[in-house]
Amino acid sequence: MQCALEVVTCSHYRHSDTYEVPIPPSPNLPTAESIYLYPSLCFFEGTGVSVGRGTDKPFEVFGAPAATQFAYTFTPAPNKGSTQPPFNGQRCYGRDLSQLPDSVLLAGRLQLEYLIDMYQSIGATTDFFRKDGFFDKLAGSDLLRRQLESGLSEEEIRLSWSDGLAAFKRVRSKYLLYPDFE
Known part of the structure; x- marks a missing residue:
């Protein structure tokens, strides 16, 4: 199919502009905070750690x-967002991020510290990563899992991304409709 396509940009838009969705995109993403935290916490879906479903x-x-x-503790129970939440009825120990300041929520980067802290806390004593390889699918490869298992710091992990990110930014620069946010 061929067609004439015209892309219309938004006046005065900046990548750094914040926006709150009027309707939650999912029962498990009910707040702006959960939406902003999702990119950092979704990796836990490939582990034996609850992300608070239930x-x-x-x-x-x-x-x-x-x-x-x-x-901090919480006990998952069935609700409209999750009828069979992981660790249903079991007390979970972890962190509550619901009151983080905007400076953290809107930082525009993955917060790897949550994953690193939890792996360092229980990774050696539990089957931290799911056996089905879902963590590797979420991360795009087995590299992040291997880095966590090797004990790399957040700084070392981020440094390993620098060449790939630089190459991606060069390619994407010609397609940007708005000033870059960096």
Whole structure:
């Protein structure tokens, strides 16, 4: 199919502009905070860590029964967002991110510290990564999993991305409709 395509840009738009969706995109993404945290917390879906499905704070909390060194607790139970939540009825220990400042939520980057902290806390004592390889699918390859297993720091992991990110930014620059946000 061929057609004439005209792309119309939005006046005065900037990549840094914030926007709150008027209708939640999912029962498990009910708040702006959960939407902003999703890119960082979604990796837990490939692990034995709950992202708060079955609570009133999905994708704003994370934890696991084995993570007893964390003070924050929650207990997943069936609700409209998850009829069979992971760790249903079990006390999970972890972190509550629902009150993070905007400076963290709107930082525009993955917050790897959550994943690193939880892996360092329970990874050696549990089957942290799901056996079906879902974590590797979420991450795009097995590299991030291997980096976590090797004990790399957040800085070392980010540094490993620099060449690929630079190449991507060069390619994407000719397609940008708005000033870049960096």
